[in-house]
Amino acid sequence: MRSPLKLLYLFAAAFKFVASATGGPGFEVRPFKINLSGGVPRMKSLIDNTRLPTKPLYDVGQDMGIELDVLRKLRSEWLDDFDWDTQQAELNEFHHYTAVIEGQTVHFIHERSAEEDAIPLILVHGWPGSFQEFIPVIKPLTQPAKTSSGKRVSYNVVVPSLPGFVFSSPPPLNWTVRDTARIFNTLMTDVLGYPTFALHGTDWGSAVAYSLYSSFNETVRAGHFVWVNFVPPTPQELVEKNITLSPAQNITERRSMDWETTGQGYLNEQATKPNDVGFALYDSPVGQLAWIAAKFKLWSDPRAGTPPSLLTNTAILTSVSLYYLTDSFLSAVWIYAQNTDGFPEDYTMAPTDAPMLFSQFGYNIGFWPQEYVALVGNLVSYKFHTAGGHFAGLENPPALIEDIREMGDHYVGGGPKSPSNSFVNQAEGIAY
Template identity: 65%
Template structure:
């Protein structure tokens, strides 16, 4: 960011889980505290707490947060098989689907539908079949499926929460139907939390699920960023 692109300071924004951004963004936020001067996360690279742990810590959840927590519990029960396969046998699934557009559509497209807000396709959501086909086509036409799978084998979520040694503002947004849920008390453990927002529409892909809310979040981060 500084030596190649020439930015003396910058802000970070990340939507999704460890291999697609949150681990990289959190590393920048934690390690480059004089240049990374604000960060907005929708996913952090730490294991979400389970319901029993939340209760043991006397954390009271709002109705929207309870939906989010239940969503994560369901994902952990029957939605993590893909991550185990990609994390332990990346070449098996990567090579099996490498030259199969239908296979990649089933593997990727199914998850886009499952991880999105159940109201997908109704305003403000812009998620439709064209958006899904466009996303999957980018993987297939650029030969990106196999390397995208390898990333799971090289990364893992952190079990121990650590505080980033920085005073840079950290903002966090919880979308009701995301497949990761962190109460405010947990997010505050990893950085200088200045804003915790819960949106009542959206899932794991808020850029498609709820674009106006995502823009609102980014504009809020700009208020905290000092170049």
């Protein structure tokens, strides 16, 4: 027979166990499972009943937007070959959660390494992506591997959805990337209990990540970027600074300038009239497909889908399905209108000694030479990859994984690298 003291102890432990499933005071952390299948029949009906032109109005290639035959092919695959339940099941193989931070519901994936000294790492996506663009790199990063210097490294990986994207709630008006950085720092430190962490950012996620890197220099102790939230330098500026580029870099630089001059129509629309495009395409899955797929097709390596690339049509259709089925296309495009100063022209050095690593993928639409990246952070590594473009996590996962692992050679965190609070182990035990 158990003693009253023992029973009291067990009751207290059980109470603590259940209480921790909500993530402690104020954060309401809960396990989350994706279940959007109920909206698929209507989505498929709208796709099926959407009329498209029978032939192009003008034969101008992709310079004026997505080509009709590309859109028609994607539409046919969406109707006949794409299986949302299969994609949903694959996304649900990861541990998903939601937390409430400053009144905002934040969705995130949290995958932990089995290694005791794993480094906490947050991966921050951009537009028109989502957490989905990091799916190929998450689990490999949790596995122990050696850096180029031979150091063993692994990560506890956290992938949040930006406010207003897919399962994260739309933020208030005038919400900026700095606000997102603040709540993501809270997510890592107060919700998950990591006193220090590393980060990776791309596209708008690079602006959030750079704000974290710059403003939270005691908690962020290393950062890896594939995009810098400063306007890329012009050819004339490179000449003035006597910066010589390799032949491959010259091609990327020309692509960057093409994007600067003719590729930002979507940006101007979303930054100045987000409701126009947001309402127009809100209930049009094929319209969202045309708008989003155009970016995937134009901003990516033309070898997309060829191994090691995982940027297939299925990946694009999954991304668009996530936007449509979560009703988040409108709230996601608002990130442009809320951050018109998100990519300044004047390069400023972040007030931190945390190491910065940068990877330039050759087919990305922005190009920053090493000399310019060194102006904004404590640059310790700069790599150029001829394969891969704007969506590196899907287009060249092996290179991105390898480059992120290199942070292990430079990261010096304070305190325990595993969560200090009790939420993670216990909540995962309840959910799975």
